[in-house]
Amino acid sequence: MLLSLAIPLLAGVTLIQTVVLTRVSLWGARPELLLLVVLMWSVVRGVDEGVLWAFLGGLMMELFSGGPLGAITLALVVASFLSGRVLRVDLGSPVAGVMLSTLLAVSGYHLVLLLALAWTGYPVNWLDALFRVAWPSVLLNAILAPFVYRPMHWLERRTRRERFTL
Amino acid sequence: MRESPSRSWLPLVLSVLSLLLIVSSEAGLLSPFESVFHYLFDPLQRFLAGFVAGLGNMFSTVRDVRELRARVEELQRQVDALEAENIQLREIKAEVETLRAQLNFVDEFPVLAYLGADVVDRAACTTYPCGEVIGFEPNPYLRYVTINVGARQGVKVGMPVVSGGPRLVGRVAEVFQRTARVQLITDRESAVAAFLQNARTTGLVVGQPDGSLLIQYIPQDQPISVGDIVLTSGLGGTLPKGLIIGQVAEVLQMDYASSQAAILRPALDFSRLEQVLVITAYEQMPSEGELPAGPSGGGQ
Numbered sequence: 001m002l003l004s005l006a007i008p009l010l011a012g013v014t015l016i017q018t019v020v021l022t023r024v025s026l027w028g029a030r031p032e033l034l035l036l037v038v039l040m041w042s043v044v045r046g047v048d049e050g051v052l053w054a055f056l057g058g059l060m061m062e063l064f065s066g067g068p069l070g071a072i073t074l075a076l077v078v079a080s081f082l083s084g085r086v087l088r089v090d091l092g093s094p095v096a097g098v099m100l101s102t103l104l105a106v107s108g109y110h111l112v113l114l115l116a117l118a119w120t121g122y123p124v125n126w127l128d129a130l131f132r133v134a135w136p137s138v139l140l141n142a143i144l145a146p147f148v149y150r151p152m153h154w155l156e157r158r159t160r161r162e163r164f165t166l
Numbered sequence: 167m168r169e170s171p172s173r174s175w176l177p178l179v180l181s182v183l184s185l186l187l188i189v190s191s192e193a194g195l196l197s198p199f200e201s202v203f204h205y206l207f208d209p210l211q212r213f214l215a216g217f218v219a220g221l222g223n224m225f226s227t228v229r230d231v232r233e234l235r236a237r238v239e240e241l242q243r244q245v246d247a248l249e250a251e252n253i254q255l256r257e258i259k260a261e262v263e264t265l266r267a268q269l270n271f272v273d274e275f276p277v278l279a280y281l282g283a284d285v286v287d288r289a290a291c292t293t294y295p296c297g298e299v300i301g302f303e304p305n306p307y308l309r310y311v312t313i314n315v316g317a318r319q320g321v322k323v324g325m326p327v328v329s330g331g332p333r334l335v336g337r338v339a340e341v342f343q344r345t346a347r348v349q350l351i352t353d354r355e356s357a358v359a360a361f362l363q364n365a366r367t368t369g370l371v372v373g374q375p376d377g378s379l380l381i382q383y384i385p386q387d388q389p390i391s392v393g394d395i396v397l398t399s400g401l402g403g404t405l406p407k408g409l410i411i412g413q414v415a416e417v418l419q420m421d422y423a424s425s426q427a428a429i430l431r432p433a434l435d436f437s438r439l440e441q442v443l444v445i446t447a448y449e450q451m452p453s454e455g456e457l458p459a460g461p462s463g464g465g466q
Binding site: 014015016017018019020022023025028030032034047048051052054055058059061062063064065066067068069070071072073074077078080081085110113114116117119120122123124125128129132133134137 | 176177180181183184185186187188189190191192196200203204207210211214215218300301302303304305306307308310312339340347349354355374375376437438
């Protein structure tokens with residue numbers, strides 16, 4: 001997808017995430033819209049564009065974060081790679097497959113984020129972080145994934161490039 | 167039709183670039199780029215925050231009318247009670263000032279005694295920069311907010327930030343031209359020197375992953391009760407004395423430990439934070455001073 005379309009889209013999603021969605025709390029977790037957009041794009045378009053979106057979106061998100069610059073980007077890239085390449089699960093139903101792969105990819109996202117924070121000297125209480133923050137987030141975002149999958153699937157069809165070889 | 171081959175090196179390259187970003191950021195090499203980006207991007211964030219707030223206000227107006235009527239009645243009752251208490255407190259304040267003058271207390275221990283009154287309402291904005299929260303931390307393990315006042319308004323790193331009167335929000339962690347990033351007291355890396363108002367004993371308040379607060383290193387022989395108010399002690403000079411942190415919600419006492427701790431309920435709902443005030447100047451407590459005793463005590 002053209003960068004001229006991807007960058008404004010990712011910027012808009014980042015703003016919505018930092019201004020609106022970070023105030024939302026459902027069962028102790030919040031919707032991670034940028035993460036879901038990146039994961040679903042990796043699923044529908046492939047891991048190459050998915051990790052590129054993850055890198056660009058991560059950079060935008062970093063500049064609104066007080067944490068070590070690069071941590072969110074690294075976590076998004078890893079999660080996008082897992083979602084697009086390693087964890088594509090075919091359960092007969094695309095919705096169930098999307099939910100399961102999102103569940104595993106979001107777990108990877110939180111694990112990488114915690115490792116990056118610990119590596120840069122941030123005090124991490126692993127039990128608290130995994131059970132009070134990561135686990136609720138994994139469940140919530142796995143449930144929300146199908147709602148993001150459909151519009152991303154539509155966008156992918158609208159922007160698909162046909163390539164021919166002789 | 168054949169699909170283009172996947173570039174298997176791309177995820178690895180981007181991951182390495184991300185790691186390099188972390189290392190460069192920790193070394194402080196990326197600060198100029200962050201400043202430029204914030205200069206360009208912050209107006210957009212402020213606009214969106216204002217738009218969202220306006221939209222929210224529009225939809226909530228009709229629903230809130232009945233709730234507001236009941237709230238007004240309740241507040242009127244509270245105002246009546248507070249007015250009576252205020253009269254008594256003015257008398258006590260006059261007595262304290264007289265005693266301080268007699269003991270030469272102000273010259274020996276400069277204390278921002280009137281901070282609480284100064285930050286009660288918007289009138290304080292003529293003295294200190296007032297701002298609005300325009301963004302929240304995207305990292306789920308950190309607790310920061312972005313406010314729409316920055317270096318142009320005289321904000322500097324380390325300055326205390328309060329809201330809703332003298333209720334402590336946190337400290338300024340990063341400053342840009344028009345915005346600043348505030349580390350909330352609920353962040354795991356935040357540590358605030360505090361004291362329990364009733365027991366007059368000191369402790370250290372740290373943030374917890376779920377957004378609550380923990381006060382620790384309280385001596386075992388000091389009584390702590392649920393409902394005790396916890397204030398900043400001013401010790402160390404990084405925060406003014408007397409800012410409200412929260413209230414004891416649960417006491418954690420272990421017989422084998424050398425000190426006790428307590429879980430606090432923060433004085434503010436940080437998810438609904440909107441208006442803040444940055445304290446740009448205050449008198450510092452002496453680094454080795456003791457907390458003054460209660461009204462029945464006296465200084466030397």
